[in-house]
Amino acid sequence: MHKYTLMLASVADVALRGRNVLTVSDLSPLEIGTVLAVAAHLKTGRVAEQLPLLRGKTLGMLFEKPSLRTRVSFEVGMTQLGGHAMVAQGSDFMVGSRETPEDASRVLSRYVDAIVVRTHAHEPLARFAAAATVPVINGLSALAHPCQALADLMTIRERFGTLGGIRVAYVGDGRNNVAASLAEALAMCGASITFGCPPTHRPSEAFLAHVQRLGKPHGSTVRAFSSAIRAVRDVDVVYTDVWTSMGEEHLAERNAAALLPYRVTSELMAAAASHALFMHCLPAHREQEVEAAVIDGPQSVVFDQAENRLHAQKALLVALLTDLRGMPV
Numbered sequence: 001m002h003k004y005t006l007m008l009a010s011v012a013d014v015a016l017r018g019r020n021v022l023t024v025s026d027l028s029p030l031e032i033g034t035v036l037a038v039a040a041h042l043k044t045g046r047v048a049e050q051l052p053l054l055r056g057k058t059l060g061m062l063f064e065k066p067s068l069r070t071r072v073s074f075e076v077g078m079t080q081l082g083g084h085a086m087v088a089q090g091s092d093f094m095v096g097s098r099e100t101p102e103d104a105s106r107v108l109s110r111y112v113d114a115i116v117v118r119t120h121a122h123e124p125l126a127r128f129a130a131a132a133t134v135p136v137i138n139g140l141s142a143l144a145h146p147c148q149a150l151a152d153l154m155t156i157r158e159r160f161g162t163l164g165g166i167r168v169a170y171v172g173d174g175r176n177n178v179a180a181s182l183a184e185a186l187a188m189c190g191a192s193i194t195f196g197c198p199p200t201h202r203p204s205e206a207f208l209a210h211v212q213r214l215g216k217p218h219g220s221t222v223r224a225f226s227s228a229i230r231a232v233r234d235v236d237v238v239y240t241d242v243w244t245s246m247g248e249e250h251l252a253e254r255n256a257a258a259l260l261p262y263r264v265t266s267e268l269m270a271a272a273a274s275h276a277l278f279m280h281c282l283p284a285h286r287e288q289e290v291e292a293a294v295i296d297g298p299q300s301v302v303f304d305q306a307e308n309r310l311h312a313q314k315a316l317l318v319a320l321l322t323d324l325r326g327m328p329v
């Protein structure tokens with residue numbers, strides 16, 4: 001196909017404006033590629049040139065759970081793009097408790113241009129998003145953390161120059177939100193994932209089959225092992241997250257007992273490729289899910305991941321709120 005036709009085809013296929021992003025698989029592989037390309041462009045560009053992109057736009061952010069990275073990176077991102085962000089927290093807004101998710105969503109849609117929601121259960125968020133007339137972004141639910149996954153893809157690609165063929169091991173609680181979004185994202189971009197988890201924390205068969213289906217056209221595979229060493233053997237990236245996610249504190253003791261053999265130690269890192277990276281979405285607990293020597297060591301890219309939350313989310317906002325004019329799509 002002629003290059004110009006190719007370019008038109010790709011612009012026509014990327015119709016992100018106005019969409020909701022509740023999980024990574026709400027995006028197509030092409031759309032993920034677009035967000036990553038825009039993110040890389042914004043990361044290298046001057047903020048002064050970015051100011052007009054979202055001038056006059058307001059992002060509403062609703063947080064039922066604590067946040068440092070998600071909250072601050074979205075707020076700073078809106079400032080750098082010439083817009084504004086406002087936050088409602090905890091008792092100001094509980095998805096579905098003070099009023100129905102649908103009513104809250106319809107009201108907010110009259111005030112703001114896009115909404116980020118961090119909530120416990122995914123179902124009220126899905127109802128909230130279905131009723132919204134502006135884009136809704138999942139800022140973390142029990143099921144998914146798509147913004148983290150976009151930043152993680154960006155970080156892996158910066159380091160290896162590609163995502164295709166990269167092998168990532170996720171060790172620990174394979175049933176949590178970060179693991180789920182990471183697996184979807186890798187599968188859709190041609191990278192492969194292995195889980196190292198005890199049976200109690202292994203992703204469901206239905207989820208593994210879903211990831212397998214997503215990855216098949218891109219040559220990606222997904223496998224789950226009960227041995228951490230087997231999961232990380234020769235991989236390019238070792239990823240872990242907290243043993244107990246927010247809202248599941250009553251399970252902390254049980255999780256710690258089950259996941260102790262899955263702590264990421266220097267010994268475990270030695271089973272991965274010698275060039276392997278260590279990744280963690282943060283916040284982290286040193287000497288629980290990861291040894292301090294690993295997260296503070298030379299293989300760790302956790303602060304690049306945290307920085308890339310800013311760039312990836314700015315790109316997502318530009319994609320959802322503009323026609324991407326002037327962007328590298």
Ligand code: CP
Pocket residue numbers: 066067068069070071140148281282283
């Ligand atoms: N990784 C992440 O989402 O961090 P916060 O909980 O601080 O937003």
Ligand code: NVA
Pocket residue numbers: 140176177178241242244245246281282283
């Ligand atoms: N799995 C963690 C991620 C925090 C960013 C949690 O849900 O608490």
